[in-house]
Amino acid sequence: xxxxxxxxxxxxxxxxxxxxxxxxxxxxxxxxxxxxxxxxxxxxxxxxxxxxxxxxxxxxxxxxxxxxxxxxxxxxxxxxxxxxxxxxxxxxxxxxxxxxxxxxxxxxxxxxxxxxxxxxxxxxxxxxxxxxxxxxxxxxxxxxxxxxxxxxxxxxxxxxxxxxxxxxxxxxxxxxxxxxxxxxxxxxxxxxxxxxxxxxxxxxxxxxxxxxxxxxxxxxxxxxxxxxxxxxxxxxxxxxx
Numbered sequence: 361x362x363x364x365x366x367x368x369x370x371x372x373x374x375x376x377x378x379x380x381x382x383x384x385x386x387x388x389x390x391x392x393x394x395x396x397x398x399x400x401x402x403x404x405x406x407x408x409x410x411x412x413x414x415x416x417x418x419x420x421x422x423x424x425x426x427x428x429x430x431x432x433x434x435x436x437x438x439x440x441x442x443x444x445x446x447x448x449x450x451x452x453x454x455x456x457x458x459x460x461x462x463x464x465x466x467x468x469x470x471x472x473x474x475x476x477x478x479x480x481x482x483x484x485x486x487x488x489x490x491x492x493x494x495x496x497x498x499x500x501x502x503x504x505x506x507x508x509x510x511x512x513x514x515x516x517x518x519x520x521x522x523x524x525x526x527x528x529x530x531x532x533x534x535x536x537x538x539x540x541x542x543x544x545x546x547x548x549x550x551x552x553x554x555x556x557x558x559x560x561x562x563x564x565x566x567x568x569x570x571x572x573x574x575x576x577x578x579x580x581x582x583x584x585x586x587x588x589x590x591x592x593x594x595x596x597x598x599x600x601x
């Protein structure tokens with residue numbers, strides 16, 4: 361693992377970090393800007409986060425980009441978000457590839473307009489052999505929707521009741537070949553899981569920094585990892601001395 365530029369490499373680094381990128385709208389409002397300006401600033405922050413994760417040696421980063429519930433936002437905001445996402449793919453895909461990040465998608469792409477869906481699939485294909493960092497983009501994703509989808513797939517495949525256990529369910533989730541998150545971060549200080557990785561994050565450590573997502577940079581990520589390093593992960597058990 362490489363040393364960070366400032367010599368503050370954390371002692372214990374989570375293999376998989378998941379982030380609920382919250383606070384874009386409040387960040388914009390605090391500056392007298394429209395909500396979409398906050399969303400744009402939030403997407404521009406992603407490059408910094410990828411760079412920091414690569415620096416610290418994180419293997420998997422999952423970001424909550426757009427939930428199944430987000431379709432209920434005003435049409436103007438949803439349309440604007442889709443436009444921003446397309447711009448991000450156009451602008452950032454080559455840089456993502458250069459950094460050695462492998463792009464993956466979790467969620468359902470069926471409801472996404474064709475032009476954006478094609479860009480996502482193009483990005484997945486372009487970066488499929490990269491191994492510095494796996495970037496999972498949860499787009500049109502919801503934890504309950506994922507579990508319902510998994511149940512339907514098991515039924516369609518004729519899985520018998522006696523064959524179903526936790527491992528079998530995990531095999532049918534969108535994250536089938538991805539380790540569960542060790543650390544989940546929700547920025548902005550809000551303390552809700554918002555239907556995010558509700559199966560996978562059952563035993564993750566959670567931190568809730570007050571920083572709005574557009575301002576959540578390398579130092580804030582380092583602080584979250586250091587907080588993770590101080591905790592004892594017991595998975596429901598009592599540690600023996």
